[in-house]
Amino acid sequence: MNECVHCGFCLEACPTYVVTRSEVHSPRGRIMAMRLGLESSGLGTCVFCRRCEEACPSGVPYGELISAHRRADASTAGMHRLLENPRALASALRLVMKGNGETSARLREFVKEVREPLEYRDQSAEVVLFPGCLTAVVLRQTVEKALKYLRRWFKVEVVNGCCGLPHMGEGERDRAEEIATAWSSKLKGRKVVVLSANCAAHMKERWKGVEVYDFAEFVERNGLELPRVDAKVTLHEPCHAKVVGISGYTRAMLKRMGVQVVEMDDPSFECGAGGSYFLFQPELADAIFEEKARKVGRTGIETVVSSNPSCSLSLGRKFKVIHPADLLD
Ligand code: SF4
Numbered sequence: 001m002n003e004c005v006h007c008g009f010c011l012e013a014c015p016t017y018v019v020t021r022s023e024v025h026s027p028r029g030r031i032m033a034m035r036l037g038l039e040s041s042g043l044g045t046c047v048f049c050r051r052c053e054e055a056c057p058s059g060v061p062y063g064e065l066i067s068a069h070r071r072a073d074a075s076t077a078g079m080h081r082l083l084e085n086p087r088a089l090a091s092a093l094r095l096v097m098k099g100n101g102e103t104s105a106r107l108r109e110f111v112k113e114v115r116e117p118l119e120y121r122d123q124s125a126e127v128v129l130f131p132g133c134l135t136a137v138v139l140r141q142t143v144e145k146a147l148k149y150l151r152r153w154f155k156v157e158v159v160n161g162c163c164g165l166p167h168m169g170e171g172e173r174d175r176a177e178e179i180a181t182a183w184s185s186k187l188k189g190r191k192v193v194v195l196s197a198n199c200a201a202h203m204k205e206r207w208k209g210v211e212v213y214d215f216a217e218f219v220e221r222n223g224l225e226l227p228r229v230d231a232k233v234t235l236h237e238p239c240h241a242k243v244v245g246i247s248g249y250t251r252a253m254l255k256r257m258g259v260q261v262v263e264m265d266d267p268s269f270e271c272g273a274g275g276s277y278f279l280f281q282p283e284l285a286d287a288i289f290e291e292k293a294r295k296v297g298r299t300g301i302e303t304v305v306s307s308n309p310s311c312s313l314s315l316g317r318k319f320k321v322i323h324p325a326d327l328l329d
C-alpha cells in the first residue's frame, strides 16, 4: 500500500472509475481506504480485473491487496463451494434459473444453456484438458471441440473443477490457496490445457509445479496444425490473461487460421461480468457492459472472440461470441 504515490495513472484503466468518475470507486481511492482502515463502499465495487496493476508505474500489487482485504459473506462462500463441483453447479444453476426472483432472472439473462460437465478419462493421458468450472457447464460444446482437436495429436483426459480464482477475488483467499495446493499436488509435472483464459492466468501464478497453458497458447507453442477459416471477428482480451501476458496467443492463432480481426478500442476493458460481480453489483456491471458494448459496436463486427466464459456470457447478451476452439473441426 505504501508503494502507491497517488499519481493516478491507474484511473483510466479502472472500469468502475471510468463509469462513475468517482475517486471512491478508483484504485487510488481503494488503496487509500485500505491504508486508513476505512469502511469504503468502493472496496465492494472493485471488479478484481487487475487492470490497475498493469497501468501502475510504481508496481503496486493491487490484486494481492484487495484479495487479502476482502471477506466473503455466506452466500458468496456458498457459491464458491458450488463452483468447486461443476456437477453440483449445473444442478444448482438449473434449479435457480427456474425461479422467479431477481437472481433467477439475472442468471437467465446471462446463461442460455446448462449441461453436465463432459467426463473423459484416459489412464495414459499426456495432456489434461481443464475446462474451468463455468466453461464445463455453460460452454460444453467448446469443451467437446477442444477435446476432439487435441486428441488428433495427444492422449487427453478431461479434469473438471475450479481453479480458485473466484475465491481469490471474492474474499476467500485461504480457500484459494488450499485449492491451488491440492491441484498442484494432484497434477504435479503434468501439462494442463485450460479453456478459461483468466483461470489459466491464475493457475500460472498459483499452481506450483504444474505446466499450465491457455488453450491458444498450447496450440501456438506446439505449432499445431489449424484449419483455414474465412471469418471476420473482433477480439476481447480477458483481463487477467492480459496481466500475465498470454493474450497474444489467441491473436496469433486467429492469424494463422486466416481469420480477419478488426480491433476494438482497449480490448481488455472489462466485459461487465467479473466472476459473480454481475449478480452482486448489477448496476455497475451493466454500466461497464454498456461501455464495452460501445467499443465492440464501433468495430461494426457482430462476432466477438472471447476465451473466458464469464466474459462470453456477458458479451453474449448483445453479440455472437465464440471461443477460439469453436473455430476448429
Ligand atoms: S496505484 Fe499506482 S498508478 Fe495508481 S495512483 Fe497508486 S502509484 Fe499511481
Ligand code: SF4
Binding pocket: 013, 014, 015, 016, 017, 026, 027, 030, 045, 046, 047, 048, 049, 050, 051, 052, 053, 062
Ligand atoms: S482491479 Fe479493476 S476494478 Fe479493481 S481497482 Fe483495479 S482496475 Fe479498478
